[in-house]
Amino acid sequence: MGPRRVHVGRIPHSTTATELIECLERAVGKGTVKTVNIHTNQQTIQSKGFGFVTFNNEQAAERAAMLGENGHLVLLNNVLRVSLTDHSIVHRPNHTLSTSENVSKYC
Numbered sequence: 001m002g003p004r005r006v007h008v009g010r011i012p013h014s015t016t017a018t019e020l021i022e023c024l025e026r027a028v029g030k031g032t033v034k035t036v037n038i039h040t041n042q043q044t045i046q047s048k049g050f051g052f053v054t055f056n057n058e059q060a061a062e063r064a065a066m067l068g069e070n071g072h073l074v075l076l077n078n079v080l081r082v083s084l085t086d087h088s089i090v091h092r093p094n095h096t097l098s099t100s101e102n103v104s105k106y107c
Helices: 017-028 058-069
Strands: 004-009 034-042 048-056 081-084 094-099
Touching: 004 058, 017 034, 017 048, 017 058, 048 058, 058 081
Parallel strands: none
Antiparallel strands: 004 048, 004 081, 034 048, 034 094
């Protein structure tokens, strides 16, 4: 199975893409995150509190969604909300970071 994208909500406004990757990879597995896109306000450059993450495979995306639904993904005292997206949805990235850095579960 190929890459799978999820929607991540309740991202703390001060969170960087690298911090989000680290949080998700601690929970789901090292090297599972392919790209991160945190949406920002074009004028203030501040995070809008949501974004999209592409995982390298469907199993990692499903695990992240399950953990998010059950309140087990916490970043800077915010419980992240994670849900699978429709495969056909296309979005224009605001800020995308690709990486395979090391990471862990509760952030």
